[in-house]
Amino acid sequence: AQSVVLITGCSSGIGLAMAVKLAKDPQQRFKVVATMRNLERRGPLEEAAGEELGQTLEIKQLDVCDAASIHACVESLPDRHIDVVVNNAGVGMIGPIECQSIEEMKAVFDTNFFGAVRVIKEVYPDMKKRRSGHIVVISSVMGLQGIMFNDVYTASKFAIEGFCESLVIQALKFNVFISLIEPGPVVTEFEAKLYEDAEHGDYSSTDPDTAEMFTNMYLNNSKVIFNSIGQSPEEIAEHLLKVLTAELPPFRHQTNAMYTPLTALKHIDPTGNMATDAFYKMVFQYDRVMKASLMCLKMLRWKAQKLNNGMK
Numbered sequence: 235a236q237s238v239v240l241i242t243g244c245s246s247g248i249g250l251a252m253a254v255k256l257a258k259d260p261q262q263r264f265k266v267v268a269t270m271r272n273l274e275r276r277g278p279l280e281e282a283a284g285e286e287l288g289q290t291l292e293i294k295q296l297d298v299c300d301a302a303s304i305h306a307c308v309e310s311l312p313d314r315h316i317d318v319v320v321n322n323a324g325v326g327m328i329g330p331i332e333c334q335s336i337e338e339m340k341a342v343f344d345t346n347f348f349g350a351v352r353v354i355k356e357v358y359p360d361m362k363k364r365r366s367g368h369i370v371v372i373s374s375v376m377g378l379q380g381i382m383f384n385d386v387y388t389a390s391k392f393a394i395e396g397f398c399e400s401l402v403i404q405a406l407k408f409n410v411f412i413s414l415i416e417p418g419p420v421v422t423e424f425e426a427k428l429y430e431d432a433e434h435g436d437y438s439s440t441d442p443d444t445a446e447m448f449t450n451m452y453l454n455n456s457k458v459i460f461n462s463i464g465q466s467p468e469e470i471a472e473h474l475l476k477v478l479t480a481e482l483p484p485f486r487h488q489t490n491a492m493y494t495p496l497t498a499l500k501h502i503d504p505t506g507n508m509a510t511d512a513f514y515k516m517v518f519q520y521d522r523v524m525k526a527s528l529m530c531l532k533m534l535r536w537k538a539q540k541l542n543n544g545m546k
């Protein structure tokens with residue numbers, strides 16, 4: 235039988251790509267319930283889904299900030315049956331904390347943390363009853379490691395990571411799996427809109443040094459990072475497929491191997507100094523870090539050459 239997969243936030247980006255990837259599965263293993271807050275924004279998904287629309291993919295309204303809309307959506311499904319739920323809906327927030335109101339910060343948590351929690355509360359009891367189910371959360375490497383000027387966004391992702399890390403033990407007893415997918419930068423509307431808004435922001439409520447650090451250094455460096463190692467939403471969809479079809483679904487799954495050593499630093503050194511020092515140097519002593527990395531590369535190349543010569 236086909237697995238019913240409900241995904242939140244499918245009008246764009248990663249959600250759209252995941253919905254289409256599963257709906258177009260050559261083995262037709264999935265029946266996708268692609269949900270979005272505003273059905274008027276269904277055009278791009280309908281177009282990308284093509285002939286799968288109405289076959290392996292249906293579109294429904296669901297606002298993760300509105301418990302009634304979540305309930306109505308789940309109630310509209312035959313027997314409320316959902317095998318997999320993918321909590322993808324999310325919002326970003328960057329900038330100096332002095333320029334962000336508590337209300338704005340709460341709104342980020344309402345979507346990224348409470349939004350996922352509302353959805354999980356609606357579907358988890360059914361999954362427990364059936365002794366089967368899979369809860370997936372699109373977290374972030376920022377659910378594992380704080381990044382400068384992403385204070386509140388990172389906190390919201392840490393919150394959902396902590397929630398899942400606690401729930402997973404109970405869930406396993408009911409044969410329900412939980413998986414956190416942790417992408418690094420992904421090139422979507424999310425970051426495009428975030429950076430566009432940030433460029434036109436008003437930073438008069440912070441000191442000039444911090445404003446300069448954000449508008450000049452942070453925004454410029456972020457663009458370089460997104461352009462160089464940013465993944466596509468389709469790549470994240472590939473990773474979702476891997477997680478869903480794994481014999482034993484992983485609890486955590488990073489999509490960008492470049493971030494794994496960085497996120498491991500805090501586990502290597504419980505004082506936290508190693509991670510803080512590495513990030514400080516990366517941000518403020520970029521040139522020195524680059525020189526050190528180049529030296530390492532040269533040394534590795536030299537060693538590889540020696541090895542090759544030895545083998546000849």
Ligand code: NAD
Nearest residue numbers: 243245246247248271297298322323324374419420422424
């Ligand atoms: P996106 O902005 O294209 O997608 C986010 C989607 O969530 C949008 O379709 C938006 O309409 C929807 N959404 C927002 N509030 C909602 C609500 N209340 N109810 C229902 N839907 C709502 O950005 P994206 O990059 O595709 O982001 C998807 C997820 O991936 C987010 O959780 C984000 O935190 C995470 N993520 C993104 C990146 C990145 O660099 N883009 C990196 C790591 C993790």
